[in-house]
Amino acid sequence: MQENASHKPEEVEQFLESTLESVDAAEELAVGMAQRAGLDEDELMKVGMAIRESMVNAVVHGNRYNANKKVRFSVSTDTERLVVQVGDEGEGFDFNSIPDPLAPENLMRTSGRGIFLIRSFMDDFQMRHLENGGTEVTLVKNLVSK
Amino acid sequence: MSVKLTTRQVGDVTVVDVAGRITLGEGSATVRDAMRDMVSKSQKKILLNLGEVSYIDSSGIGELVSGFTTVTNSGGALKLLNLNKRVKDLLQITKLYTVFDVHDDEASAIRSFN
Numbered sequence: 001m002q003e004n005a006s007h008k009p010e011e012v013e014q015f016l017e018s019t020l021e022s023v024d025a026a027e028e029l030a031v032g033m034a035q036r037a038g039l040d041e042d043e044l045m046k047v048g049m050a051i052r053e054s055m056v057n058a059v060v061h062g063n064r065y066n067a068n069k070k071v072r073f074s075v076s077t078d079t080e081r082l083v084v085q086v087g088d089e090g091e092g093f094d095f096n097s098i099p100d101p102l103a104p105e106n107l108m109r110t111s112g113r114g115i116f117l118i119r120s121f122m123d124d125f126q127m128r129h130l131e132n133g134g135t136e137v138t139l140v141k142n143l144v145s146k
Numbered sequence: 147m148s149v150k151l152t153t154r155q156v157g158d159v160t161v162v163d164v165a166g167r168i169t170l171g172e173g174s175a176t177v178r179d180a181m182r183d184m185v186s187k188s189q190k191k192i193l194l195n196l197g198e199v200s201y202i203d204s205s206g207i208g209e210l211v212s213g214f215t216t217v218t219n220s221g222g223a224l225k226l227l228n229l230n231k232r233v234k235d236l237l238q239i240t241k242l243y244t245v246f247d248v249h250d251d252e253a254s255a256i257r258s259f260n
Contacts, residue, residue, distance in 0.1 A: 020170060020171045023170075045232060049203065052169070052203055053203065053204055056170055056203070056204075056205070060170070101240060102240070102241050107241060107242070107245065108211055108214075108215060108245070109208075109211070110208040110209070110211050110212040110215075111204070111205075111208050113204040113207060113208070113240055114204045116240070117204055117236075117239070117240075120239050
């Protein structure tokens with residue numbers, strides 16, 4: 001990871017359609033900001049994937065491709081961290097119900113790896129229930145080695 | 147471009163050269179359809195050459211797992227060839243690297259089916 005002392009803080013917030021095109025757009029936007037913040041190629045790949053998985057969860061599982069529901073997507077960078085938030089307007093789910101994809105009985109499942117990959121690729125990951133019933137996730141990547 | 151599949155026969159092994167992005171949507175669906183087509187044609191020996199895969203997400207991983215299970219359950223074998231760092235890292239993180247038979251050389255991969 002390269003420390004980019006000249007990096008100018010950035011912040012973007014968007015309300016995106018519940019489509020796969022929004023997933024691509026969000027990933028591209030965030031990776032661009034992460035690149036300007038000084039993350040190397042390996043870290044950019046990880047950040048991109050984590051954001052993609054978060055957006056897919058919001059679009060597919062949260063909003064269920066509902067054209068009347070939006071995904072709130074925000075990215076901010078300062079000298080120390082890149083912070084991404086993804087919020088949907090779905091019905092929410094039990095955070096304790098997420099199966100462990102590494103458990104032997106789950107290893108050959110065809111889905112269920114998204115949140116695991118997000119946790120693997122980011123330095124911090126939090127989920128919370130929104131007042132409207134939806135889910136918001138916060139992903140953090142440190143820009144300076146700690 | 148999403149994903150492009152090119153199929154060729156090397157003896158009784160079906161080699162599928164995969165190029166592009168295996169992500170949720172068109173990419174993963176194309177891979178899924180190709181797998182089902184090969185199984186329906188009773189192709190038992192399938193080698194997926196992933197050397198030109200630029201991106202794969204968890205849905206793409208899911209399609210590889212689904213294909214592996216389907217081919218195996220039909221009495222066949224599905225193997226992987228030319229994993230780049232991204233795909234290899236993902237399979238290792240998800241503990242799937244040891245599930246698949248992974249090769250770096252096509253000739254040896256073909257021989258391994260026998």
